[in-house]
Amino acid sequence: MANGVDSATASPSVPRPRRWQARLPGRPAERAPAHVVLRRVNAVAVLLVAVEALAAVVASARLGLDAGWTAVVVAALLGVRAGRRLYRRRLWLSWFQDLPRSAAATATAFALVTVIALVAPSAEATSAQWAVLAFAALSEPARLAVFAFGRWCRRKLRRCDRAIVVGAGKVGVDLVRAMQAHPEFGLLPVGFVDPEPVRDPASLPVRLLDGELADEIVRLGVGTVVLAFSHARDSPVVESAITAHRLRCTALVVPRMYELYQDGPDVERLRSYPLMRLGTAPTARPSWWLKRVFDLVLAACALVALAPVLALCALAVLLESGRPVIFRQVRVGMDDRTFVLYKLRSVRMSGEDDSQVRWSVVGDRRVGPVGRFLRRTSLDELPQLWNVLRGDMSIVGPRPERPGFVRQFSAIHELYWARHRVPTGLTGLAQVHGLRGDTSIVDRSRYDNYYIANWSLWLDVKILLLTVGELVCRRNR
Incomplete structure (x- = not known):
């Protein structure tokens, strides 16, 4: 023991944490319904994998590769690109922003195919290398089209992830207004959670939710929780992030000194605001x-x-x-x-x-x-x-x-x-x-x-x- x-x-008479904190033992957090989980499928990533796999197969077929070398080329390209997180979930669907990472991934796949060709010499080795270059010529226009189609679906069809913003201060309000004005970022704000809002709730662009965060996530079918700044004495940011993870939601955090924050692998960009994407819950990997x-x-x-x-x-x-x-x-x-x-x-x-x-x-x-x-x-x-x-x-x-x-x-x-x-x-x-x-x-x-x-x-x-x-x-x- x-x-x-x-x-x-320790004593049973000690008061429990405030209601806006995540659930305590004895009250298991509800799992999101199946239709909500399905709604969170990263459709853009699925489409990218499909078009790039097709591009790799077409490039290999055009250069006359047999089934073995075609499998090598497809596996090298898709594996490296997945490792470089080109199929990640993202807010900003920008082909220009992603181009350097995509080019680096293609170059890495080319080097990998070259090494395989040296280890296992074959008459088709040179054709396999050319297939990787042909893939780049085919896939980049396809990626550009996928990103454009994704932005169109978000704007016209409202294929957006429902989002709750924790913190109803200036930053939180600015983020909600940016989501409403620019649905191409894929977030649809449905409410604020803040134990001590500094603004009149009637002046907020979306309503102030009065339930527990876990309950509201399940009730509203929320897929993203954005953690902004709250004026509460004990800010619920950490508790909210943990609650989001337990319910398989994406957690995006506005970092301190965000005005000086640089873009990076785990940093999203919603207009002028950087948002750190927290890692998924271990049990979801x-x-x-x-x-x-x-x-x-x-x-x-x-x-x-x-x-x-x-x-x-x-x-x-x-x-x-x-x-x-x-x-x-x-x-x-x-x-x-x-x-x-x-x-x-x-x-x-x-x-x-x-x-x-x-x-x-x-x-x-x-x-x-x-x-x-x-x-x-x-x-x-x-x-x-x-x-x-x-x-x-x-x-x-x-x-x-x-x-x-x-x-x-x-x-x-x-x-x-x-x-x-x-x-x-x-x-x-x-x-x-x-x-x-x-x-x-x-x-x-x-x-x-x-x-x-x-x-x-x-x-x-x-x-x-x-x-x-x-x-x-x-x-x-």
Whole structure:
């Protein structure tokens, strides 16, 4: 079990955060309806992929390439262009703005085809290189037409993403008016969210919404949340961005000192205002499925390999304190859903079960030598591999906590509730940095939210390696 010195003052009577903050545990955020998700499909990107794939096939056919070399050319071109984010979602459909990136991607694909030709010489290698150049001649006019068609659809057919602006100050109002005057940027403003608007709501170009942001996103079918400046004492920008991520919305942020902000890979431009596009939620990325596959394989293999160890530990628990060997406890997982967590029992049974309200068993006389050994070596956590197989947990993620403590910590510790955006884990970034046992809840929450914001498969691998090192060397204990 985990503990934290900051929890000493935790109490159920502490007031909950203000209503404009994202949802707290016990109130899972609703998922957007299927028709809303379908509406958010990036039609321009789909059309770009289609016309460029067709251009690559036509260029290869005109130069007489066989099926093998055609596949190489198409894969090289589309793969490189996808890697250079030419098929990204964007507000500004500008062919001129995208031309340098497109040319660089084509040059990279040409170099890649050349390397393949050197490794696997063929009579058609030169034709494959010419096919890449022919692709450029065909695809650029097609891209120009796609962008023009996309702008026309946004203006005439109103194929725009519904947007909520958080912050009803001058910047927020200017952004809404720009969206209304220039629908070719693809945003249709439907309302403001601001706990302390400085303007008369009647003077705003769109209405001031009085519900929670999560509720309004679902009710209005919103696909984009624009985070401008609010005059509220505690601005809800971070909470709003997390809420947008949990509901699979795009989050665009007006940066501080935006007048001096330069364009970059993750910077959109709405007229004169730069907007930083925040990364998508980890669970919305294709690589998240690889994480789940990795969890299943590793948990299954570990259960098989460690079965003798589990059997010996279970026998030791049985001999020391009798049955039951497995300890079950309700914990809070992703989206505030509860599940039953399994552990090897390390505390002798008594007449009263205080596991849901007692924070730590350090110094508890009910913990015998076997229990202390299991807890010190973390062997008592091994049954949670079954939780991983069931989908309750992941190998790497924020550690799960009991519902009562989740409610208490969410009331006093900033963004503690935000840890539940991803599945909980056997080990996590906080744990490998020494935040186990009687340590700070604030620091754990900060590490957990950092992990979610920067998640990657490599970060999971790094945490696993650090966990093994900590277990072997018994550091931070």
